[in-house]
Amino acid sequence: MFKGYKLGAISFRWNYKDLIALGSEQFDSYGKKVKSSLDSFLLVDGSLDASKIIDTWFPGIDAHVFISHSHQDNDDVLALAGWLKKHFGINSFIDSCIWGYGKDLIKQLDDKYNEIEPNLYSYPEVINSATHVSMMLSSALNVMIDKTECLIFYRTPNSIQPFGSNNTTHSPWIYSEIAFSSTVRLNKPPRVQLLEEKTKMLHEQKDHLEKAQVLRYTVNDKHLKKLDVETLQNWRLSHVKTSGPLKALDTLYELTFPLKDDRPRILG
Template sequence: MDKAFNVAISAISDISFLPKASEFRDDKLPDFFQEKIPEKMQNDKKVLDGKKLEDSWFKPVKADFFISHKYKDSDKAKRLGAYLQSKGKTVFIDSCIWGSVYRLQKILDDGYCQNDDKKTYAYNKVMKSTSYTHMLLTNALLKTLENCENFIFLNTENSINAENIIKDTSETNSPWIYFEINVANALLKEKFKMRQFSESKENCDVFPEMAFEADLKNFSKVNIKKLLDFLNIPIQKERNQNEAGVEHNL
């Protein structure tokens, strides 16, 4: 990740010049991939296939821009995304590509966590399915953030509520926004460290060169022709003449 931007949007006039949200070109994963939870055999028993589950719900994406936003600001994110797309940029907006983590949670709970009465759920099972579901999404977000060049946070009264804005603080009630911003900060710090390392390598170029004595007194001093004669390698006269002609013309 190269850059991160804190984009404040306080009024609709701030985005009046942007295209309509419907103009955003999404690439949502097809729902039919998500209807059946993939399983596989492991140690003679059925287990959930985490790789296939991630690929069908939260397949990591590579893009020029990652737009972090509150769900209520989806239209604003799409409008900004549509504008960036019109400039030839690729844009990641999770709700436009991935399935809903809450829908996946419900499918897992209905399929694996119901009690015998089919009306209630086993608490321990629900906790386990919740951890699996959120770990899949967290991992996919991490991979996607690593793959995106730029990070945009839409700073609105939905993501940073009005009371916090007045207090000049940046608290958010969204754990996902909290996670995305923290990862973006970590990636920026890593980029900064890499840049410092690169600059330090460049600074090494000004270090004075060292002279080493190359002992050549036991070597036979020859030119290329003598070398080829000594090695009994015939010289292609025609080729030499052609090359000489070219050099003469030059």
């Protein structure tokens, strides 16, 4: 992650449904990668390959922006993802893309391993499977926050509620995501690093020039002839274009340094 933002509730004045549809395309494309049967993760000893489950159910997805939100704001967040895609080509990762599947995975685990009889489950084992899935999910979300360049927290009354002097949330996922975003490593994109290097170089050059300007030299330019706009205009009008550059300079000299005529003058 490089930058993080919190965004208050927003209203989309036009094409709200179209933006939701565009955002849903990204959401649905992620969903197609998950929900594999647990049988595909069985190891030879009858246990499950947890790492493979994480990679399949909670896959790493190439995205520019991670959007953290309350499930109650799902339509707004889908519209936001659609707006980012429509205007900037930005791909968004919506956190519910993966935590929404946590319950489905827990149900599969319970049905396969923890059901004592139809609709009756072992409570300790149910808690155990839920703990495992929550750890998998938390790990996958942290990887995505670290991987994406920008995090946007859609901060609405559905996600944050004041309680006394504090801001609180009922969502363990929002709490976990925002807490992790405050400690995750700062990962500068290569283009930002290059820009900073160029900017630093320019500042160093400027500092060098400013330091060099502490010295002063006295300049005597009295020997130089003053040119003005009127002289330049006269030069342009007096010069014959076909005469060439050297003749042009001669014309300038004649205008600015007229030859002295020392011949005796005859009065008559």
